[in-house]
Amino acid sequence: MADMRNHEVLIRKIIQNYFPYTNIRDGQERIMSAVMDSVSQRRPLLINAETGxxxxxxxxTPLYYLAEREGYRILYTTRTLSQSTQALLEFERISKKCKGNLKAVSLQGRLGLCPMIFLDKRFEGGVKYDEFREICEKLRESTRNDKFRRLDEYSFISEKYGSLDDLKIAKRAVYTTCPFYFGYLTKRSSMINSFLTKRVLYPDIVFEKCLSSTICPYEVLKDASKEATMIVLPYIYIFNPRVRQAFIRGILDLYEKDLEDFVLVVDEAHNLPDYLRDLLSSKISTVTIKRAQNELKNVIIGHKDLQKYAQLEILLENNVYYLSLSYVLKSLENALIDSLEESPQEDSVEISLNSFLRSFFYHLTKDSFFEYNRGTLSDDNLMYDVITYIAYTLSEIGNIIREHLLKMGIRPRSYIGRIGDFLVESLTLERDPATHFFLEKHNNIISLRMNNFNIQILSEILKNFHTSIHMSGTLKPFDSYAINLGIENAIELDVPADFIKRNRIVFYYPKVTTKYENFIRNSEEIIEGLKRSLMSILSNLNANTIVLFPSYEWMTRILDEEFLTFLDKNLYGKYFIENKDTPVRQIQKNLAAFRSLKDVGAVFFGVFGGRISEGVDFPHEELRSLVIVGLPYPKPDAPQKALYNYYKARYGEENAWHLAFEVPMIRKVLQAIGRLVRDEKDYGIAIILDSRAK
Incomplete structure (x- = not known):
């Protein structure tokens, strides 16, 4: 009892001395208390708290107190830049309230902070992170060694480009050194000292300041991170093993065992499981192979010092066999085409890697060096030996090509290397029961995709921290999140916002549904019922309304010619439709127009997973009504069925359905409905056209 009273007294003291606002909202004190428990007990904390x-x-607030008293440091991970800004703002307000001296910095990716993106030709049209890293390292190395060129290029850039507006109109060239890295090497002390007096370093302000002084903003933020109490950074710095290793060793100068002195905060944590699945997914396609064939022709055959790589040497039973790279790529392409012809006529189908490799090996040997002994085709060991050798060879050729392109001042992209890397990774993970392979066809492009569903491979790092705090407005059900990430013995805290209950009403209409079984039996009746219901609703609304469909296919079925005629007649053109191929700029224009019509009311049609369903705020009159046309259960395609089977094997049939289908649907609906009310003065209604919502 005494411990409980002491705990309550401490929380009140923290609120009095550290909490930066005059009024404390319902639930905030409970969150602070749970954070203290999480740190003292070293138990993960799961927080479900709605927006507002x-x-x-x-x-x-309590983490700041603990950092001052106990010396903990904070790694605050986010999915988007806007989330990182909010964390820095709150940290700064807490610092001002308690007159503290702790520092916070937002360490965004090097790519997002690089001024050379606007200047170097190799970055034109976008660049992948690995390609950017190779160019950046080459420029840094040259800057350290080439004294003449670095002075020449530094003088040119420092005189000509001192602002972001200057960069945006800059004429691109191929640079041999990095003027901004040279500026950092020569002026970093004065720049770092000027920033050390600030409690919080915002990346946009650091970027502008460094740009005007021709200094690399990333290097400045990296130096500031070494001493910062809180570092705000993207998920990839923690959950990608290679990037994490570079961050911990190269920036913090620590080892993973030292993370026990850090508290990890995962913001918008409902995104994390899907994010980790994406990290464990890769693919090749017929487009990849076509580009690799062009690379062979233009880069390898086109340059004398690379021509030897146009032919592969394979050593078998003390004999050397030669296989042209062109033949290997053509055999891989034929294997993709053959595998599709043997599969059902679906957009996506699960296949075994072994069956694909057999097709690849068949085409390799059909007219080539195994002609002397067709019996060897049945030897899986021989097949795997040959393809493994080819995979590693292609990967190494890719590295050689990238280095060659770098020396030529060209973007270091290799599709041959990408194919090799995919095959190496696939062969390595094939025996893992969580690894699945899918053949996909979209717009006449055939792809082979690899997914590994065991995201605990990546979330295992959570156990290295002193504790981890996971928060979101849609983190429930807690059990599914904890199971996916392998989190045990967690503190679970659900904090509803009372004003949301008062200001938001949710209805459901029980006479319609998008349930697949019902649709198969009577599709015309289902579509007609949804159309009439939606027409009736829109006829009686005079406020800004968003209508969300489970997919573009459902939206196309309902928004037919009759429905569009109804819209033209009743809404007088005050409606917008986000189609699958609508350009981003057009969507942005439509959103601006939609917001401007808030006083008279307009309708925006979109889909779950589309650009308007997440990440766009509509405060107050900009959105008053939301109509959900059918619950957005995941499409039961091959990857989703494979995920279900993975869960079934690991957690049982009942849990499998819950994890694979119900939880994603629930989170999508809650995310959408959460857009209606953002603060105490906001209000709105949601209508769900699906009997299953009951």
Missing amino acids: VGKTVAVL
């Missing part, structure tokens, strides 16, 4: 509760400041 103020969970960011409620989490950071």
Whole structure:
């Protein structure tokens, strides 16, 4: 009892001395108390708190206190830049309230902070991170060694480009050194000292300041991170093993065992499982192979010092056999085509890697060096030996090509290397029961995709931290999140916002559904019922409304010619449709127009997973009504069925359905409905056209 009273007294003291706002909202004190428990007991904390509760400041306030008293450091991970800004703002407000001296910095990716993106030709049209890293390292190395060129290029850039506006109109060239890295090497002390007096370093402000002084902003933020109490950074810095290793060793100068002195905060944590699945997914396609064939012709055959790589040497039973790279790529392409012809006529189908490799090996040997002994085709060991050798050889050729392109001042992209890397990774993970392979066809492009569903491979790092705090407005059901990430013995905290209950009403209409079984039996009746229901609703609304469909296919079925005629007649053109091929700029224009019509009311049609369903705010009159046309269960395609089977084998049939189908649907609906009410003065209604919503 005494311990409980002491705990309550401490929380009140923290609120009095550290909490930066005059009024504390319902639930914020509970969050602060749970954070203290999580740190003292070293138990993960799962927080479900809707928008408007103020969970960011409620989490950071006790963490700031603990950082001052106990020396903990904070790694605050986010999915988007806007989330990182909010964390920095709250940290700064807490610092001002308690007159503290702790520092915070937002360490965004090097790619997003690089001024050379606007200047070097190799970055034109976008660049992948690995390609950017290779160019950046080459420029840094040259800057350290080439004294003449670095002075020449530095003088040119420092005189000509001192602002972001200057960069945007800059004429691109191929640079041999990095003027901004040279500026950092020569002026970093004065720049770092000027920033050390600030409590919080915002990346946009650091970028502008460094740009005007011709200094690399990333290097400045990297130096500041070494001493910062809180570092705000993207998920990839923690959950990608290669990037994490570079961050911990190269920036923090620590080892993974030292992470026990850090508290990890995962913001918008409902995104994390899908993010980790994406990290464990890769693919090759007929487009990849076509580009590799062009690379062979233009880069390898086109350059004398690379021509030897146009032919592969394979050593078998003390004999050397030669196989042209062109033949290997053509055999791989034929294997993709053959595999599709043997599969059902579906957009996606699961296949075994072994069956694909057999097809690949058949085409390799059909007219080539195994002609002397067709019996060897049945020897899986021989097949795997040959393809493994080819995979590693292609990967190494890719590295050689990238280095060659770098020396030529060309973007270091290799599709031959990408194919090799995919095959190496596939062969390595094939025996893992969580690894599945899918053949996909879209717009006449055939792809082979590899997914590994065991995201605990990547989330295992959570156990290295002193504790981890996971928060979101849609983190429930807690059990599914914890199971996916392998989190055990967690503290679970659900903090509803009372004003949301008062200001938001949710209806459901029980006479219609998008349930697949019902649709198969009577599709025309289902479509007609949904159309009439939606027409009736829109006829009686005079406020800004968003209508979300489970997919583009459902939207196309319902928004037919009759429905569009109804819209023209009743809404007088005040409606917008986000189609699958609508350009981003057009969507942005439509959103601006939609917002401008808030006083008279307009309708925006979109889909779950589309650009308007997440990540766009519509405060107050900009959105008053939301109509959900059918619950957005995941499409039961081959990858989703494979995920279900993975869960079934690991957690049982009942849990499998819950994890694979129900939880994604629930989170999508809650995310959408959560857009209606963002603060105490906001209000809105949601209508769900699906009997299953009951």
